[in-house]
Amino acid sequence: MKFFILGVTILVVAVPEGLPLAVTLGLAYSVKKMMRDNNLVRHLNACETMGNATTICSDKTGTLTTNRMTVVQSYICGETYNITPKFESLPRQVADLILYSISINCSYTSNLGNKTECALLGFILDLGKSYQVIRDEVPEESFHRVYTFNSARKSMSTVIL
Structure with missing residues (x-):
């Protein structure tokens, strides 16, 4: 029982410290995988959203778009x-x-x-x-x-x- 309590204590103390690092490593891994698919991601937090996408709309230069046109001039x-x-x-x-x-x-x-x-x-x-x-x-x-x-x-x- 003593070892179990010690294990839970280490887990409770270590998880908050290591969680940001684990998330950053996971997102960096996602960026690397997306680069292999010729999908450049500049911001790590965008990988979380893009990882769930099934369809990506882009213009002829490959820039992601909002699928909306506006009058700019x-x-x-x-x-x-x-x-x-x-x-x-x-x-x-x-x-x-x-x-x-x-x-x-x-x-x-x-x-x-x-x-x-x-x-x-x-x-x-x-x-x-x-x-x-x-x-x-x-x-x-x-x-x-x-x-x-x-x-x-x-x-x-x-x-x-």
């Missing part, structure tokens, strides 16, 4: 914006045209349309406006014809009555 009225401009700083007619065009020409069926549409709708929100207000003004029932995006035309059109 815009060209409006001959000026390039590297950040989203203020709605009020744009010419009124142009700002309204952008707001209406994006709000109406993106799918009404859900807020989870294709990635490009979601990025454009996010751009409207970044401008400080709501696309839902426009959609409430122009319901889908008022659409006469919708020409979906066509790579040959490189555009989408909606005819409203």
Whole structure:
């Protein structure tokens, strides 16, 4: 019984001291295994998450992505914006045209349309406006014809009555 108590005491004292080292060694081993699979991990704690992944999405350079597109640059009225401009700083007619065009020409069926549409709708929100207000003004029932995006035309059109 004395040896059992001594063993439990050593275990209780040693585990808190050695646990960080054991975790670090385990993560370092995971990084090494992932390197063999051509998967570079810069932060050790990312291995824990990546070890459970079954599908990894990456761009053409191999960088992991969040599978979301955003508008990072815009060209409006001959000026390039590297950040989203203020709605009020744009010419009124142009700002309204952008707001209406994006709000109406993106799918009404859900807020989870294709990635490009979601990025454009996010751009409207970044401008400080709501696309839902426009959609409430122009319901889908008022659409006469919708020409979906066509790579040959490189555009989408909606005819409203």
